[in-house]
Amino acid sequence: DSGVTQTPKHLITATGQRVTLRCSPRSGDLSVYWYQQSLDQGLQFLIQYYNGEERAKGNILERFSAQQFPDLHSELNLSSLELGDSALYFCASSPGRIEEETQYFGPGTRLLVL
Amino acid sequence: AQKITQTQPGMFVQEKEAVTLDCTYDTSDPSYGLFWYKQPSSGEMIFLIYQGSYDQQNATEGRYSLNFQKARKSANLVISASQLGDSAMYFCAMREGEGGADGLTFGKGTHLIIQP
Numbered sequence: 001d002s003g004v005t006q007t008p009k010h011l012i013t014a015t016g017q018r019v020t021l022r023c024s025p026r027s028g029d030l031s032v033y034w035y036q037q038s039l040d041q042g043l044q045f046l047i048q049y050y051n052g053e054e055r056a057k058g059n060i061l062e063r064f065s066a067q068q069f070p071d072l073h074s075e076l077n078l079s080s081l082e083l084g085d086s087a088l089y090f091c092a093s094s095p096g097r098i099e100e101e102t103q104y105f106g107p108g109t110r111l112l113v114l
Numbered sequence: 115a116q117k118i119t120q121t122q123p124g125m126f127v128q129e130k131e132a133v134t135l136d137c138t139y140d141t142s143d144p145s146y147g148l149f150w151y152k153q154p155s156s157g158e159m160i161f162l163i164y165q166g167s168y169d170q171q172n173a174t175e176g177r178y179s180l181n182f183q184k185a186r187k188s189a190n191l192v193i194s195a196s197q198l199g200d201s202a203m204y205f206c207a208m209r210e211g212e213g214g215a216d217g218l219t220f221g222k223g224t225h226l227i228i229q230p
Binding site for chain 1: 147151157159160161205207217219223
């Protein structure tokens with residue numbers, strides 16, 4: 001157990017809908033990262049938050065957004081869903097310091113868009 | 115150009131043998147970090163080992179060691195005395211630039227199957 005929690009574990013929804021994925025980082029970690037894993041794109045970095053502020057952006061679509069709350073949990077919002085958004089979405093956390101930069105991953109949320 | 119290249123899509127290895135999983139990387143940044151993760155069929159991503167670009171010695175964690183050859187830009191994972199439970203996907207990943215910012219770039223992975 002990495003100490004990172006994600007809910008829900010599975011999500012089935014329809015095209016055009018909007019969903020919210022939730023992540024709680026390990027105790028003491030200030031950085032939260034979101035990744036998408038799909039068969040055709042592999043594992044891709046989406047976005048990073050550090051202590052409530054956006055810190056880095058990867059291949060995140062405009063239809064997707066995220067935020068980190070004062071208690072450091074994070075949410076990833078996916079809207080106007082398309083079939084191609086079906087994937088495993090991971091949250092990871094780290095202390096956010098160069099001397100402790102290992103990212104620990106949550107169990108993931110498996111999203112299926114029908 | 116790919117930043118992380120894992121040239122072995124799949125590998126079959128006999129139990130108790132040592133395994134080397136290849137990873138080459140491409141960066142012009144002097145500061146970077148290299149990571150290996152294991153993803154069993156259940157789907158979770160398990161951190162195995164880390165090597166910083168300025169580290170003088172190869173990283174080791176139990177049965178895992180990282181063969182870091184900076185000039186060749188390779189960071190191969192070595193698993194000693196393989197076990198059936200080592201069967202999984204293995205991903206090499208890199209962080210570029212000063213630590214604390216930016217996500218990891220992953221390779222496509224190697225599917226390792228340990229045979230009894």
